[in-house]
Amino acid sequence: MTRFRWGMLAPVLAATGVAVGFPLAYAFYLSLTDYKLTSRGAPDFVGLENYLFVLSDARMWNAFGNTATYVAVAVTVQTVLGLAIALALQKQQWARDVTRAMLLAPMFITPIAVGLTFRFLLNDQLGAIPAVLRSIGISYDFFGPSNALLTLSFIDVWQWTPFMVLLLLAGLESIPRQPLEAARVDGASAWYAFRRVVLPLLTPVLTVAVLLRSLDALKVFEYVYATTRGGPGTETETIQFFTYQTGIQFFRLGEASAVAFVLLAIVLTFIVILFRRLQRSAAR
Amino acid sequence: MSTRSRALLSSVALTAALTLTISGCAGSGPTEDPVSSGLGDIPTDTEGTVRILMESVPDTDIVTELVGSFNETYPGIEVEIESLAFDQMRDKLIASFQSSDPAYDLIVVDNPWMDDFVDAGFLEPLDARIDSTTDYAPEDFFEPLVDITDVDGVRYGVPFYNYALGYLYRTDIYDEAGLEVPETLDELVSNVQALTTSDRTGIAMQPQRGYKIFEEWANWLFAAGGSIYDESGAPTLDTPEAAAALEAYIESFTTAAPENSSNWAFDEAFRSVSSGESASMISYNWNLPGLNDPEGASGDLAGSFALAPMPGGKQVLGSWSWAIPVNSGNSDAAWAFSSWITSSAVDIERVIAGGAAIRESTLSNASVLESGFGEDYYDAVIAILSDAAPLSQGLGGEEMIQAVGTELSEAVAGTKTVEQALSDAQAAVERIQR
Amino acid sequence: MTKGVNALAAARILLLSAAAVVVAFPLLWVAIASLKSPAQLNDPGLILFLPNLENWARVLEAGILNAAGRSAFVATVTVAFSVVAGSMGAYAISAYKAGGSATRFGILAAQVLPPAVLVFPFLTMAYALNINNTYVPIIFAHLSFVLPVITWFLIGFFDAVPRSLEEQARVDGFSRFAAFRLVVLPQVLPGIGAAAIFGFTLSWNDMFYGLILAPPRETILPVAISAFNTFRGVELGAMSAAIIIAVVPVVIASFFIQRRLVQGISGGAVKF
Numbered sequence: 003m004t005r006f007r008w009g010m011l012a013p014v015l016a017a018t019g020v021a022v023g024f025p026l027a028y029a030f031y032l033s034l035t036d037y038k039l040t041s042r043g044a045p046d047f048v049g050l051e052n053y054l055f056v057l058s059d060a061r062m063w064n065a066f067g068n069t070a071t072y073v074a075v076a077v078t079v080q081t082v083l084g085l086a087i088a089l090a091l092q093k094q095q096w097a098r099d100v101t102r103a104m105l106l107a108p109m110f111i112t113p114i115a116v117g118l119t120f121r122f123l124l125n126d127q128l129g130a131i132p133a134v135l136r137s138i139g140i141s142y143d144f145f146g147p148s149n150a151l152l153t154l155s156f157i158d159v160w161q162w163t164p165f166m167v168l169l170l171l172a173g174l175e176s177i178p179r180q181p182l183e184a185a186r187v188d189g190a191s192a193w194y195a196f197r198r199v200v201l202p203l204l205t206p207v208l209t210v211a212v213l214l215r216s217l218d219a220l221k222v223f224e225y226v227y228a229t230t231r232g233g234p235g236t237e238t239e240t241i242q243f244f245t246y247q248t249g250i251q252f253f254r255l256g257e258a259s260a261v262a263f264v265l266l267a268i269v270l271t272f273i274v275i276l277f278r279r280l281q282r283s284a285a286r
Numbered sequence: 287m288s289t290r291s292r293a294l295l296s297s298v299a300l301t302a303a304l305t306l307t308i309s310g311c312a313g314s315g316p317t318e319d320p321v322s323s324g325l326g327d328i329p330t331d332t333e334g335t336v337r338i339l340m341e342s343v344p345d346t347d348i349v350t351e352l353v354g355s356f357n358e359t360y361p362g363i364e365v366e367i368e369s370l371a372f373d374q375m376r377d378k379l380i381a382s383f384q385s386s387d388p389a390y391d392l393i394v395v396d397n398p399w400m401d402d403f404v405d406a407g408f409l410e411p412l413d414a415r416i417d418s419t420t421d422y423a424p425e426d427f428f429e430p431l432v433d434i435t436d437v438d439g440v441r442y443g444v445p446f447y448n449y450a451l452g453y454l455y456r457t458d459i460y461d462e463a464g465l466e467v468p469e470t471l472d473e474l475v476s477n478v479q480a481l482t483t484s485d486r487t488g489i490a491m492q493p494q495r496g497y498k499i500f501e502e503w504a505n506w507l508f509a510a511g512g513s514i515y516d517e518s519g520a521p522t523l524d525t526p527e528a529a530a531a532l533e534a535y536i537e538s539f540t541t542a543a544p545e546n547s548s549n550w551a552f553d554e555a556f557r558s559v560s561s562g563e564s565a566s567m568i569s570y571n572w573n574l575p576g577l578n579d580p581e582g583a584s585g586d587l588a589g590s591f592a593l594a595p596m597p598g599g600k601q602v603l604g605s606w607s608w609a610i611p612v613n614s615g616n617s618d619a620a621w622a623f624s625s626w627i628t629s630s631a632v633d634i635e636r637v638i639a640g641g642a643a644i645r646e647s648t649l650s651n652a653s654v655l656e657s658g659f660g661e662d663y664y665d666a667v668i669a670i671l672s673d674a675a676p677l678s679q680g681l682g683g684e685e686m687i688q689a690v691g692t693e694l695s696e697a698v699a700g701t702k703t704v705e706q707a708l709s710d711a712q713a714a715v716e717r718i719q720r
Numbered sequence: 721m722t723k724g725v726n727a728l729a730a731a732r733i734l735l736l737s738a739a740a741v742v743v744a745f746p747l748l749w750v751a752i753a754s755l756k757s758p759a760q761l762n763d764p765g766l767i768l769f770l771p772n773l774e775n776w777a778r779v780l781e782a783g784i785l786n787a788a789g790r791s792a793f794v795a796t797v798t799v800a801f802s803v804v805a806g807s808m809g810a811y812a813i814s815a816y817k818a819g820g821s822a823t824r825f826g827i828l829a830a831q832v833l834p835p836a837v838l839v840f841p842f843l844t845m846a847y848a849l850n851i852n853n854t855y856v857p858i859i860f861a862h863l864s865f866v867l868p869v870i871t872w873f874l875i876g877f878f879d880a881v882p883r884s885l886e887e888q889a890r891v892d893g894f895s896r897f898a899a900f901r902l903v904v905l906p907q908v909l910p911g912i913g914a915a916a917i918f919g920f921t922l923s924w925n926d927m928f929y930g931l932i933l934a935p936p937r938e939t940i941l942p943v944a945i946s947a948f949n950t951f952r953g954v955e956l957g958a959m960s961a962a963i964i965i966a967v968v969p970v971v972i973a974s975f976f977i978q979r980r981l982v983q984g985i986s987g988g989a990v991k992f
Contacts, residue, residue: 006896007816014809014871017801021863022830028841029833039380039840040406087739090732101736103975105743110970112925112942115963118949119746122753122956125554126546127563130749130764145549147699160742172914192728210876214869217831224927227373228949230549233495234699236692246836250377252685253402255840262837269832337936342947366937371947374931381932384840385847389936553954561762585759 033259040253052260062261064236065244066268072151072240073219076158081212083159084166089196091167092174109164117228120157121145147234154225154238162219166211173207174200209280213273220269241265326418328622333362336619338392339379341606342369344572345447348641349627355635356626363619383408388615392624394446395609397434397676398683403609404437405681410610410617411440419625426630426645428671434605443607444628445644447572450603450674451505452666453594454559454574455566456587459486467594471509474597475534478542481565488542490555490564491535495695496688498551501602502568503694504677506531509598515679521719523690524712532697532704539698548698559591560584568596571667572642575659593666595673603674643667682718689714747967754960761956775957784962787944788969791930794855794940795923798862799870799916806871807912811900813871814878815886827868835928838864842933853935861929866919873918877911878904924970941966 033052037045056062091102108116123129124144135142144153177200185195223242226232232239232247241261249258340346346369353365368390370378376396382389383406395403403409412435416424424432427445435443453467453474460467463481468474478488492498504514512527522528544550544558556573558564560583571593580588595601608624610617626632633648638657643649649664678686690711697707753761755771839861846857881904889899905912927942934940939947945966948959 007812009897010808010812010900013805014867017805017863017867018830021860021867024845025838025841025864026830026833028844029837032841039384040402040408042407083739086735090735093729093732094736099975101740103971105739107747107967107971108743110921110924111963111967112927112945114927114942114946114949115959115966118946118954118959119750119963122954123746123749127544127558127561128554128762128764130745132546133764141545143546143548146546147548147701150549160746164743213828217828220832221834223834223836228946231494231496233692233695234548235495235696235701237699242834242836245834247688249836249840250380251688252682253380255837258834259837262834265834266829266832270829273829368937371949374943374947377931381840381843384843385852387847387850387852557762560759581758583758583762585762 029259030263032256033263035256037256037259038253039250039255045256048256052257053264056257056260056264061236061239062241062244062264065239065241066265068151068236068238069220069222069240069242072155072158072222073216075152075155076162076219077212077216079155079159080163080166080215081208084163084170084211085208087163087167088170088174091171105167106164108161109168111161113161113224114228116157116161117225120153120160120225121229124153145230145234147237150230150234150238154222154229157225158219158222162215165215169207169211169214170204173204173211176207177203213276217269220265323618324414324418325618325621326415326422326625327420328360328618328625330360331362332360332619332622334391334616334619335364335366336391336616336623337366337389338368338394338623339375339382339390340367340369340394341372341375343447344576345636345641348636348639351639352627352632352635355632356623359626360619360622363622365623383611383613386613388611388613390611391614391616392620393609393611394606395443397605397607398678398687400434400442400607401437401679401681401683404440404442408611409442410612410614411442412444412610412621413441415621415625416441416444421629422625423630423645423647426647427628428644428646430603430671430674430676431605431607431644434676435607435609443609444624446606446608446628447642447644448603448605448671448674449570449572449642450667450670451501451568451596451601452571452670453566453596454569454577454591455594456559456590457592458590459565468597470597471506471531471534474506474509475538475542478538478566482542486562487544487558487564488566489538490550490558490567491539491543491547492551492555492567493539493547493695493698494549494551496691498691499694499698500677500687500691501604503531503535504602505568505596506535508600508602508675509596510534511598514675514677519679521712521715523715524708528708529704532694532708536698536704557583560587562587570642571670572640574663575640578659593663593670595666595669599669600673600675601670603671603676605676643671680719686715686718689718750960750963753956754964756957758957775961778958779961779965782944782958784941784944784965787939787941788966790934790938791924791941794858794862794930795920797855797859798866798923799919801859802863802867802870802919803912803916806867806915807874807905807908808900810871810874811878811904814875827872830868831865835861835926839929839932842929846933852933855935858929858933858940861933862923862926865926866922869922870915870919873915874908874911877908877915881907 032045034047034049035045036048036051087105091098091105094101124131126132126141126143132142132144143149181199181203182195185199190198221242222240223246226238226240226243227246230238232243245258245261248261249255340349346367350367350369353367356365357363369375376399379390379393383403395409416422424444428448430450431445431448432441435441435445455467459481465477465480466473468477481488492502507514507528510527510531512525512531513522516522539548544564547554547558550558552569555564555567556569556577559567560577574591574593576582577584577591578588582588584591608628610620610624614620627636628644630645630647633643633645634651634654637643637648637654640659643664646668648654649668655661655664677690678684693702693707693711693714696702696710697704702710752767754775755773756766756769757772757774760766760769760772842857842861843852845860846852851857885903885907886899889903890896894902925942927946930940931943934943945959945962948955948962
């Protein structure tokens with residue numbers, strides 16, 4: 003029994019050890035050194051110095067805050083929109099396959115291409131969208147101060163709402179008909195049926211979707227890289243972009259590794275808290 | 287201990303052991319000081335492959351076209367050119383240094399990295415080679431370009447092409463408004479404001495945070511009489527001249543630049559000018575042929591653009607240099623190619639094809655002057671290259687540029703005052719380049 | 721009652737139409753841009769014009785199809801391995817509660833690490849083992865974020881398979897592995913399909929690892945597309961053509977796959 007169990011687990015453990023474990027361990031080792039990409043010979047061990055520096059660096063916390071805002075806005079909008087679209091798709095009678103295929107398309111475009119496309123689509127002189135807005139008298143600097151982060155969130159919404167639609171549609175289609183029928187027989191309104199019957203049954207899928215998407219959104223890099231390069235000022239400097247600049251542009255890979263592990267610690271804590279809360283409510 | 291815990295423990299131990307072993311390879315780049323064969327004149331029967339990593343710019347295309355000609359002199363040397371966009375190229379270049387196995391035999395180095403690469407021992411010193419190559423005439427290179435290859439008195443590269451900036455403008459619009467090319471900072475501001483009408487702006491600016499905004503603004507700084515560093519190499523960004531320059535920059539941006547252009551970089555500005563929506567821009571001198579190309583983005587407007595030095599006569603310069611990595615697979619062959627392509631005769635060919643010049647003699651050569659981009663263009667380039675300075679000096683060049691570029695962006699966005707932004711920029715540079 | 725239903729129906733149609741427009745608009749814009757000459761690209765309002773196929777010629781010449789092929793190759797290998805190893809592992813985790821519930825969420829944490837930090841460890845590994853001219857490093861790098869997601873996803877699917885099925889098979893004389901392969905696995909096949917699609921997308925879209933770890937001169941698709949973002953400016957026309965080439969096959973494929981996708985996920989009634 004045990005041999006079978008370990009035999010089944012072996013491939014995934016081995017692959018994870020090599021593909022995840024080793025780079026993680028190595029990156030952790032680097033985070034404890036003063037390693038620079040322009041270093042000669044083996045780097046010096048500096049213990050927790052990088053961590054102390056990073057934790058007291060306002061720029062890092064700014065990047066973290068920007069990323070958190072970005073994730074919060076993007077994922078919330080995607081979830082609400084995704085749910086609405088999924089509900090609509092579920093009830094749709096005709097041209098189902100075509101609509102669904104088309105609505106899923108944005109997910110499959112490499113993010114750097116999406117970023118570059120929107121950079122020009124939203125360009126005041128070259129882009130179609132500002133041209134349309136101007137015709138109704140609106141002038142808006144999409145990548146300007148106070149707007150840029152929001153614009154990037156909406157690029158995320160454009161590309162990833164289909165992901166939400168997919169998961170939520172699947173969730174909706176797996177909900178048993180019975181409770182809904184019962185509610186309808188009892189005379190409940192559509193809204194009531196949705197709020198009291200559908201939504202609770204959908205909660206597991208919603209949680210999974212939001213979790214998966216949030217973790218992915220945390221890694222936003224290509225949109226920033228393609229459009230604002232972190233500006234105006236430091237408004238769109240996300241944690242990934244910050245890490246990239248620190249580690250690869252400025253060669254300070256030891257420090258960048260420390261940033262990565264601080265991020266990991268924060269996210270893990272968050273996940274554990276979330277998980278505990280869900281376990282408790284599931285038990286109820 | 288249960289089977290599970292034991293298995294877990296052993297896999298952790300294994301990973302740890304593996305990590306420590308391979309971590310011994312961290313920073314496994316060169317550990318001794320680099321040496322060079324010092325050979326200048328490479329025999330024409332040399333065999334080998336030269337793998338080059340280059341940035342995908344017009345000048346790289348021109349180099350690629352000249353490889354055939356190179357092979358007539360050196361038939362045994364095979365040249366393989368890999369061409370990537372700037373950021374990708376830099377990332378791959380850095381990655382290639384980590385290996386003791388040669389990845390590239392010849393590279394091009396951007397000026398902000400020069401000091402860092404030399405300090406890291408990545409590059410082969412080239413003094414011996416340069417001095418022993420017959421008829422090479424290294425004194426013919428433009429001085430700012432040579433300064434960039436010189437680190438602590440030793441040359442580590444030879445110039446590939448320059449990207450000095452200049453003022454690109456529409457001659458017809460200027461004539462129509464009865465204006466002359468600006469010669470002072472105030473004239474620049476008033477000109478672009480005067481040229482702004484309801485369907486066109488005076489100047490397309492590039493205030494994107496980071497490299498672009500610093501590269502553009504530094505020209506304004508020079509025009510205001512300021513400088514980035516003083517003679518001792520200390521930063522001088524927090525000066526009255528810098529404040530005047532930044533205020534002028536912001537004023538131009540708010541009154542004479544296209545609406546909603548706070549994130550614009552080269553692309554957007556270039557298209558704005560080539561489509562006629564802006565009358566001028568500050569950009570690399572070799573963009574002029576592109577603007578005047580009837581098959582290019584300008585369409586009907588081709589031919590109406592001209593190039594002038596910046597007001598005040600001093601401008602920002604960037605430069606790429608050929609360099610030989612210490613882990614080059616064939617440094618003699620690499621020198622054969624780089625010395626050939628930077629020789630006087632070949633530089634003339636490069637410039638006729640549209641490349642950016644590196645030798646003074648090239649720009650006064652008769653066949654170059656009559657080749658079709660116009661004498662005025664070459665005169666302007668000579669003027670530009672006679673007084674140009676790079677954005678960064680010393681170690682940490684790239685970080686310094688990004689730091690200043692971020693502060694400037696804050697000032698333009700209005701999140702910091704001009705004084706605050708400049709004083710923060712000064713502090714950042716002092717910290718980075720301590 | 722009927723009026724309420726009609727209002728809802730109208731809202732539904734409005735929403736779907738709006739969504740279709742929002743999705744299609746940028747794609748159409750890109751498609752049109754790919755047919756414009758450099759001068760025409762300056763004019764966003766230009767819709768009716770004589771199409772120019774130069775951008776397409778350039779892009780195809782530059783080897784974009786080869787880049788797409790390489791991306792597909794890497795993604796397929798990554799996903800194939802992830803599905804095999806992942807389904808075996810997910811089964812064990814589901815059936816034997818191996819690793820406890822903390823593992824289930826811990827797996828996801830690997831997703832959070834920035835590629836910028838992990839890429840150099842991968843590179844060092846590649847140089848040390850002298851495999852840096854092969855596709856092995858990039859495949860392993862892709863495994864680092866595809867394998868956890870696929871495994872995690874499949875755990876939920878295996879959870880949904882009733883134990884009785886397997887027990888019946890064992891009673892009928894099947895070995896444990898045969899029971900897994902012949903009885904349990906077919907139940908989660910739709911789920912595996914869905915997970916495979918996600919994994920493929922993740923690998924297909926990766927630019928960063930591909931840039932540093934791919935064999936020299938063999939670029940993958942996202943890197944090839946971003947190569948149009950040059951110092952002399954973004955080559956909008958060519959890049960647009962490249963984007964269309966990258967998107968169209970996948971959209972066509974998703975037309976056939978989406979039904980399975982939805983079925984697959986709903987069949988698993990994704991749980992945690």
